[in-house]
Amino acid sequence: MTDAAARSREAAARRLKRRYAAERRFRALGLAAIVVALAFLALLLGRITLQGWSTFEAWEMTVTVRLDAERIDPAAPEGANYNLMVAEAVMERLGLEDDEFGVTASKVMALVSNDLGFQLLDEVRADPSLIGQAVTVTGPVRADAALYYKGQIDRGAPEAMRKLSDGQLAWLDELKRQGLVSSGFNLDFLTRSDSTEPEQAGVWGAVVGSAMMLFVAAILAIPIGVLAAVYLEEFARRNRWTDLVEVNINNLAAVPSIVYGLLGLAVFINWLAVPRSSPLVGGLVLALMSLPTVIIATRSALKAVPPSIREAAMALGASRTQTVFHHVLPLAMPGVMTGAILSLAHALGETAPLLMIGMVGFVPAAPEGLTSAATVLPVQVFIWENASERAFHERTAAAILVLLAFMIVMNLAAVVLRRRFERRW
Known part of the structure; x- marks a missing residue:
């Protein structure tokens, strides 16, 4: 034992x-x-x-250019070659002389952004009396020159393996030594829109397009989704039809996003003739994507409200509608807002459906309205990553950082709202 x-x-x-x-x-x-x-x-x-x-480190050049009166027509100032004037001013500071074929001037222009030439044109248009005088302008250097200053072009590499020659690198060193080139924070990246020149490209147009698109998606998806969830959870009878609706809502939440893009292309663009590549059509597509998530999140928030709240309100004589909209829905609002914000944050990062509705084009300015041509941050990342210029690749990563900041702010808003209004039972 x-x-x-x-x-x-x-x-x-x-x-x-x-x-x-x-x-x-x-x-x-x-x-x-x-x-x-x-x-x-x-x-x-x-x-x-x-x-x-x-990307957030900008290298700018300050140069004084003489606006030759013999080369500028006051009646048509846009006909002058301001980029060549800027190059000649830089050559003068470097002590260079051009040859009869203009080779040296071409090599210098490859170091200076066209933005300086556009600034001169704007100055002349605003004040024609400047013709014949010296004007000082400040603007970015070319993308390849900026990469050299940032240490991303190896001077020790063979000349044939880099875009800038030994002579051009020597000129850049001399310009920096003379104090004509300096570095600073690249605010233009946040305040300018897309451009074919990497040094002039920014995300402002994409940020505005994303905000307008999310606005359209929010004003459609949130009210419709919340009302649909309230009806299904609080008023609809339990039968096979409501069961079918619930199953389809759950299935729609798992549908690949590109299917919504195809739906938006067929319905909103081809049938309803909504302008292609506009925040309006993008918002409509994202609203369709967000609806199932908003409905599911709202129903979960409504279920979390204790039945005693409903019973107490109805015992005091409140109608079913008054009970839901005066007591149940306000108590469920933290979960509703959290689900809505998170669904919109998820929609913000979608690219495939927006490519299907034409938001992949080059848009050099911020949209002026809901029907204007626009691009958004995820698509801007896609476009820059597929560009051949090396400088666009660093802007791709910077645009991703801006997109992540956008989404972090939205997620923090969801957390703050939930903690601010949350009730524990």
Whole structure:
């Protein structure tokens, strides 16, 4: 009897030891999974930051240009070659003389952005009396020159392996030595729209387009989704038709986003003739995408309200409608707002449906209205990443940082709203 009891205790101890070992292994695996996930997140954010931070460093040139009266027609100032005038002013500071074929001037123009020439044109248009005088302008250097100043072009590499020659690199060093070139924060990246010149390209147009598109999606998806969820959860009878609707809503939440793009192309553009590549059609497509998520989140928030709230309100004589809209829905509003904001934040990062409705074109200005041509941040990232210019690639990473900041703000708003209005039962 004593031996049997001892064996039983030993067996129980072994089982307990195995159980504790299994728990330790499970905790170790869970911790390892978290560490791996954080490592990949840090790797992703670190890689994007390392590639994109240099975009926010601008290298600008300040040069004084004489507006030759013999080369500028006051009646048609746009006919003059202001870029050549800027190049000649730079050559004068470098002590260079052009040859009969203009080779030296061409090499200098490859270092100076066309933005300086446009600034001169604007100055002459605004004040024709400047013709014949010297005007000082400040603007970015060319993208390749900026890459050299940022240390992304190796001077020790063979000349044939880089876009800038040894002579051009020497000119850039001399311009920097003379103080004509300086660095600063690249505010233009945040205040300008897309451009064919990397040094002039910015995200302002894409930010405005994204904001307008989200506005359209929000004013459509949130009211419709909340009302649909309230009806299904509080008023609809439970039968096979409502079950079918619920199943389809859950299925729509898992439909690939490109299908919504095809739907928007067929219905909104081809049938209803909504302007292609506009914030209006983009917002309509994203509203369709967000509706299932908003409905599901709202229903979950309504279910979380205790039944006693409904029973107390109706016991005091409130109607079913008054109970829902005066008591249940306000108490569920934190969850409703959180679900709506998160669904819109998810929609903000979608690219495939927007490509299907034509928002992949070159748009050099911010949209002026809901029907104007526009682009959005995810599509801007797609366009720049496929550009051949190397300088666009660093702007791709910088645009991703702006997009992540946009989404972090929206997610923080959801967290703050939930904590501000949340009730615990």
